[in-house]
Amino acid sequence: MLSCILIIRTIILHQLNTPIIIPLPDNPAPEKDIIDCIPSPPPERQSWAAFGTGPGTRVYGYPSKGGYYRLDDCLGIELDFLGLDRFNVTRHPPESDPEWQAKEDAHLRHLGATWVKYHDDDFWFTVEGPEDSDPYTKVGWPAAGGVWVLHITYGEAWKRGAAILYNARDMEERCELIKRLGGEFFEDPNDCPYLDLS
Structure with missing residues (x-):
């Protein structure tokens, strides 16, 4: 709420080029934005x-x-x-x-x-x-065996344009795109540290 008031106040000041005093609430600004919602059930x-x-x-x-x-x-x-x-x-x-x-x-x-x-x-x-530093993992399983894995951060995925993976027509094309984006190939999928295959 406080940030909304500050934004409106800034817009008014900018448009009129004159100082306007808008009273703000008495309570101090919270340290973190508060989202007014309730988690849904599992x-x-x-x-x-x-x-x-x-x-x-x-x-x-x-x-x-x-x-x-x-x-x-x-x-x-x-x-x-x-x-x-x-x-x-x-x-x-x-x-x-x-x-x-x-x-x-x-x-x-x-x-x-x-x-x-x-x-x-x-x-x-x-x-x-997700944060830019959160892990971003996409997987491709080629028909010939093994596994292709792109394991980077969300920030790096954005820089590389990893959204092209969503345009793949099939798993083989997806594997090619993972390779193109710098993914790793594991001949034995159990050797891949990014997947929980146990």
């Missing part, structure tokens, strides 16, 4: 994908250890890799099938999914967005 265990306004889809997996896996900005390539419908909600099986769930969570981890222990952590990441 995602329900009903479906894999959350289709929002895009671009892309957020995919969830619910491991037996608690928390959940989250994979952001999934487009057709990732959804095809995961075996999920690109246009309709794919329902989760009952919680009584832990083997199936473990297999599907492994697929999510193959694409660099983030494990979220507490829903509130995910809420604040969604609200605040």
Whole structure:
């Protein structure tokens, strides 16, 4: 609220070129911006994908250890890799099938999914967005084997134009783009330190 008043005050002063006094609230400015919103409840265990306004889809997996896996900005390539419908909600099986769930969570981890222990952590990441120094990981699985991984920061991804990855038509083209952007190839995917394949 205080920042809004200061911005309005600055605009008025600039436009009129005369000093105007606008009283400010008595309470001091907070040290950090406050967002007036309440976290939503954790995602329900009903479906894999959350289709929002895009671009892309957020995919969830619910491991037996608690928390959940989250994979952001999934487009057709990732959804095809995961075996999920690109246009309709794919329902989760009952919680009584832990083997199936473990297999599907492994697929999510193959694409660099983030494990979220507490829903509130995910809420604040969604609200605040990534920092330039946060890790940015994109993965490609070529048909010939191995794995291509682009593991850089969000700031570096912006500089390199990593958004071209979203224009890939298939996983092979995505691998070529990861290579072009300076990604690393691991002949044995288990040697990749950026993926949780265990």
